[in-house]
Amino acid sequence: MKIYRTFLLLFFVGSFTSHAQYTETLNSNRPGYSQGSFAPGRGVLQFEAGGKFGNDEHELLGTNTDLWGIEYAVRYGVLFEQLEINLMGSFLDQSTSYIVGGSERTDGVRNFETNAIGVKYLVYDPYKKGVERKPNLYSWKANQQFNWRTLIPAVSLYAGANFAFGDNPYLYEGEGKFSPRAAIITQNNWGPWVFVINIIGDKLGQEFPTYSGIFTLTHSFNSKFAMFAEFQGIISDIYSDEIARSGFAYLFHKNLQADISGLLNFKDTPARWQVAAGLSFRFDWHEQDEFLDMGEDQ
Template identity: 60%
Template sequence: MRKSLICFTIICTTLFNVNAQYTETINSNRPGESQGGFAVGKGVLQLEAGAYMGNDDHALYRQEADILGAMYGLRFGFLTENLELNFFGSFQDQTTTLIIGNREQESGIRNFRTNTIGAKYLVYDPYKNAEDEKPNLYSWKANQRFKWKTLIPAISVYGGANFSFGDNPYLYPGESNYSPKAAVITQNNWGRWVLVMNFIADKFTEEFPSYGAIVTVTHAVTPKFAVFGEYQGYISDIYADDILRGGAAYLLLDDLQLDISGLVNFKDTPSRWQIAGGFSYRFDFHSDDEILEDSYDKASDKRRQRSRNSGFQ
C-alpha cells in the first residue's frame, strides 16, 4: 500500500500541469463529509476538527447506542498548487443498551473508528483561464445566454490507505488493519453556489468492500456565512444507508471557520441522528511569487497584443 501511494503521488506530479485556485480565505471540507475538488494551496497547513454526539436505534436487534466522538483532519499543500496530502480520522465512545426481555444490558466500546492517510490531486481545472474570457460587445443576448461549459466541473483524484492498530472493535471479524481507499471528486462553482460530488471505493480489497457517493450543495448567504445540504449513500454487505446532512459555517477570520451540522437517515436498522460542531484553522505559508509572476506575464502578453492591434482596444 505504501508503494502504491508513492507511485500515485509521482504519477500525478509528473503527468499533470494545471493551476489550482488558492483562495484568500480558508477553504474547508467541514462541516460536510465530502472532499472539495481543490487543494488547500502550496505551503498551506490546515487543521479541521470537531466533536459530535448522536444515537443509533436498531429496531430489529432491540438495541440502542449513545455516541460521543471527535473528528480530526490535517491537510497540507505539497510540491505544487494541485497536490494535497491529508489525514482524516475519528475517535468514538459508544455505549450500547441491549433489551433482553424486560432486562437491559449495557456494554461500551471506545477506539479510533477511522484513520486514513492519502493524497488528492487536481487533474482538471475549468476555471484556470476564466479571467481571459471577454464579454460580447455587440450582443447583450449572447452575454446572457446560458453557457453549457459551466457544467464542466473541476476534477480531482484521491488515493489513500485506512489503518488501525491492535484489536479494534470497529472492525468486522476478519477485516484487515490496512486497506485502500480511492475517490473521484468533482466541483462546480456557480457564483454563490457550489456543487461537490465524491464517488468513493473504500476497502475494495477486503471481503466486504464499501462503495458510495456524496453530493454536497453549499450556498454563500453572505461573504462570511454559508449553509449546506448533503446526501451520502453507502452500498455494502456490512452496512448500507442513505444519509442527509445539513448545517452552516461562519467565517470568523480569514483563516478561521466555525461550523455546526446534523444528520438523519431513512431506515430503522438502525435509525440515526447526530449533531456536530467544529472549526477549521489555516496556517498560511503560501507564497504568491508564482501567481504574481504569472499575472505579470499575462499582462505583458496583453500589452504586446494591444500594441500589435492598436485599433482593437
C-alpha cells in the same frame, strides 16, 4: 420513494471557496463529509476538527445506542498548488442498551472508528484559463443563452489507505488493519454556489468493500456566512444507508472557521441522528500567490 424524498432536501458541503487554487481565506471541507477538488495551497497546513453526539436505534435488533465522537483532518499543500496530503479520522465512543432475559444490558465500545492517510491531486481545472464571456452587442438573445461551459467541473483524484492498530472493535471479523481507498472528486463553482461530488471506493480488496457517493451543495450568503446541504448514499454488504446532512459555517478570521451541522438517515435499521460542531484553522506559509485566472462565464 426514499430517493425522491432525499433529493427534496437540497444537498451538499464545504465552506468559503474562492476562484483560485490558493485562497486568501481558509477553504475547509467541514462541516460536510465530502472533499473539495482544490488543495489548501502549497505551504498551507490546515487542521479541521469537531465533536459530535447522537443516537442509533435499531428496530429489528431492539438496540439503542448513544454515541459521541471526535472527527479530525490534517491537510497540507506540498510541492505543487494542486497537491495535498491529508490524514482523516474519527474517534467514537458508543454505549448500546438492549434487553436480555427481561433485563436491560449495556455494552460500551471506544476506539478509533476510522483513520486514513491519502494524497489528492487536481488533474483538471477548467477555471485556470477561463475566459470571460463578453456581451454580444448585436444579440440580446445570445446574451441570455445558458453557458454550457459552466457545467464542466474541476476534477481531482484521491488515493489513500485505511489503517488500524491493536484489537479494534470497529473492524468486522476478518477485516485487515490496512486497506486501500480511492475517490474521484468534482467541483463546480457557480458564483456563491459550490457543488461537489465524491465517488468513493473504500476498504478495497477486503471481503466487504464499501462504495459511496456524496453530493454537497454550499451557498455563501456573504464573505463570512455559508450553509450547506448534503446527501450520501452508502452501499456495502455490511452497512448500506442514505444520509442527509445540513448546517452552517462562519468565518471569524481568514484563518479560522466555526461550523455546526446535523445528520438524519432514511431507515430504521438503524434510525440515526447526530449533531456536530467544529473548528477549522490554518497556518499559512504560502510564499507566492498563484491565483488562477477565473474568468466569469455568465
